[in-house]
Amino acid sequence: MxxxxxxxxxxxxxxxxxxxxxxxxxxxxxxxxxxxxxxxxxxxxxRAGFSDGLHAEAWETKNKYYSDKYYPGWNSNLPAEERNKVDGILDLYKRTFNPLKADVEAFIDKYGAQIGWQKWVDKWSKLSVNDFLRTTIGAELTCIYRPWPEIAIRGYQVATYSPAFDTSLVEYYREELGQWWTEWLETPVxxxxxxxxxxxxxxxxxxxxxxxxxxxxxxxxxxxxxxxxxxxxxxxxxxxxxxxxxxxxxxxxxxxxxxxxxxxxxxxxxxxxxxxxxxxNYQPSTKVALQCRTRFWEKEVGQGGFTKTDLPIGQLHYPSPNDPPPMNERGILVVYTWEQDALIFGSQPQSEAIESAVRQVSKIHPEMKNEFEVGMVQAWFSDHSSQGAYACLKPFQYNEGxxxxxxxxxxxxxxxxxxxxxxxxxxxxxxxxxxxxxxxxxxxxxxxxx
Ligand SMILES: Cc1cc2nc3c(=O)[nH]c(=O)nc-3n(C[C@H](O)[C@H](O)[C@H](O)COP(=O)(O)OP(=O)(O)OC[C@H]3O[C@@H](n4cnc5c(N)ncnc54)[C@H](O)[C@@H]3O)c2cc1C
CATH class of the missing domain: 3.50.50.60 (FAD/NAD(P)-binding domain)
Incomplete structure (x- = not known):
């Protein structure tokens, strides 16, 4: 130089x-x-760790049971001979998306890692998750599993708290492809x-x-x-x-x-x-942290993980066992919202957002009413230093932006x-x-x- x-x-x-x-x-x-x-x-x-969601874990072991109980008809799109083979909505998801994984591998085999990956991104980022699940576009990739019935889509969105199905398919599925949400995902202590x-x-x-x-x-x-x-x-x-x-x-x-x-x-x-x-596109995200007198939830749900809900609080995050050891009995529950839910909590005066969060958490953990001490709201879309939580691409935004x-x-x-x-x-x-x-x-x- x-x-x-x-x-x-x-x-x-x-x-x-x-x-x-x-x-x-x-x-x-x-x-x-x-x-x-x-x-x-x-x-x-x-400061929160990402362990597997508690609710999703329960779903994983009793997937068909929960799917049949709460979302009857979730498998109504399947040919009769497939219905018993598919073990609930989460299994339906895996079966529907697996061909995408095979498609990346085929592109990479043909063109090499870098160009193959880009060609795959070019192709699939034109669709949203909605397009993929609600239609048979890209039908050359099977698919006896698509289009999904609305009830299955609802079940999947609630069980995994996935409110943004208008996201580009690539943006959504890359996390799964890269296996980012695994037990190896760590939080610095x-x-x-x-x-x-x-x-x-x-x-x-x-x-x-x-x-x-x-x-x-x-x-x-x-x-x-x-x-x-x-x-x-x-x-x-x-x-x-x-x-x-x-x-x-x-x-x-x-x-x-x-x-x-x-x-x-x-x-x-x-x-x-x-x-x-x-x-x-930037996704909104709002967190409401709720300090409680004791970690009362540990008796019921243990440490770490999420409860996914269909309430505006979306998902409730429990302190992870990897978090720094608490100095006393107190603990912090975090309401972690995206999209519309994030706008709801982030647009209210802090005191109202906290009050509403406590009320909703009490529906899951009735002890909350007596245990709550103090709360804090972080709405990333109204934080002047970020003005949005993070980029979350919609269809065509990769190709054209x-x-x-x-x-x-x-x-x-x-x-x-x-x-x-x-x-x-x-x-x-x-x-x-x-x-x-x-x-x-x-x-x-x-x-x-x-
Ligand atoms: C709610 C939420 C949860 C997340 N969870 C995780 C997670 O669990 N794991 C994970 O890996 N990632 C997570 N992320 C993503 C991660 O936090 C970000 O991807 C990363 O921190 C972004 O870093 P950056 O340097 O690109 O941007 P930033 O961290 O935003 O840095 C940009 C900097 O520019 C400064 N700035 C802004 N405007 C100006 C200006 N005009 N002049 C000078 N400086 C300016 C800002 O103050 C800021 O310091 C999460 C993000 C959010 C919002």
Whole structure:
């Protein structure tokens, strides 16, 4: 490289920190600019583990029993000879979706992993989960199991708390394909935010020490990015307390803020980028944390896992055995909602949302009425630093939006969980940060050898 190159990274979430760390390793001079006065962005409140859902577990062992009892007629679409073979709605789901798995494998066998995967994504991201279950589109993949009767769809949505069936089929099914929800999924013992905080510790490498804590400007809201020429950008922001304007000049910029925020920045991007930024869907999610005097539920349901309900509280999460050991008898139950339910809880005054959550949880655990002490609401769509929980693609949004956003436009690079195949996960944030760093490094490397 000709000289240490300077890069401004907007956002000190996991994505921005990953990009900064990698670039520092390669000799770049990075400056991270962050709106808030802490690192970690959306990893803020994630202290809950993901064990298998209690309700889903019960369903898995007595699947046909629950399906027949609560959703009679769930198998009415099946030919008579299949009805006894299918062991309830969850089994129907597996049988219906398995051909998709076989289809990825066929694409990968034919075209290799990278191109095969992209071709599969291209094909199936045009459909929603609804399209797939309610019709026989893509019928070359069997299917004696489709279309599903409405009652089976309802049963599946309640048993697994899956309110977003208008999501792209790929967005939905990738989690299953990658087996992300398994018993191997772990939560850091001291909470998710320790991942981001870890970047702030000095890291001794063979030839140097990287200390990102010296590289971050906190409390600055970036509002404008100007591409001065092919190798120079100006990134302008405002100190959120004093209002003072700050300008950062650099050779490149990596923007890791959510697309909802990027859309509001003053930045000249090509029409295809602007369209894509406004087009990608963000899912709302609201959590209501309810502190209780004792962990009364443990006698009944043990530790960890979810109860899935058809109430507006959606799913109720129990503290995991991996959470830090409690200091006393108290415990926190978390109501974890998505979509419409998230809008319901997130749009009410906190006190009303908490009251409503307590009332609903009491229907499942009557002790709640006496045990509840204090609550807190986190609605990600109305949090100014995220303005949505995470990208959740609808049909065609990959083909007509995400592909564009994944292509860098030097010297402006986009990253953040949305710009990945793993939206809505920390892995996606890391993946996107590393990708942006890699693309920038590759660009510079090519320039050097021209
Ligand atoms: C409710 C919920 C539950 C989740 N559960 C899990 C889970 O269990 N497991 C998992 O792996 N992932 C989970 N995720 C996803 C994970 O939290 C995110 O994918 C990840 O944290 C996103 O990181 P990021 O760096 O892309 O974005 P962010 O963390 O949002 O970082 C962007 C940063 O940019 C800053 N910023 C915003 N605007 C500006 C501006 N104008 N100027 C400067 N800075 C700005 C923000 O303050 C923020 O710090 C969950 C997310 C949510 C919302």
């Amino acid at each position: 000709r000289r240490p190159r300077s890069v401004v990274i907007v956002g000190a979430g996991v994505s921005g920190l990953s990009a900064a760390f990698e670039l520092e390793k390669e000799g770049y001079n990075t400056q991270v600019v962050e709106l808030q006065n802490r690192v970690g962005g959306r990893t803020k409140t994630l 001291d909470g998710m935010d320790t991942i981001a905080k870890h970047f702030l510790k000095p890291h001794k490498l063979e030839q140097k020490t990287i200390d990102l804590s010296t590289k971050i400007s906190f409390g600055v809201k970036i509002e404008k990015v100007v591409k001065i020429n092919k190798n120079k950008v100006s990134v302008e922001g405002r100190n959120v307390v004093t209002g003072e304007i700050k300008t950062f000049l650099a050779d490149a910029v990596i923007l890791t803020v959510p697309l909802t925020i990027l859309r509001q920045m003053d930045i000249k991007l090509g029409e295809n980028y602007r369209k894509a930024i406004g087009y990608i 995400m592909k564009t956003l994944m292509t860098p436009d030097h010297p402006i690079y986009l990253a953040g969980e949305a710009i990945s195949y793993t939206n809505g996960w920390i892995q996606g944030a890391i993946e996107s940060g590393l990708n942006a760093a890699f693309h920038l490094y590759s660009y510079d490397h090519c320039q050097k050898h021209k």
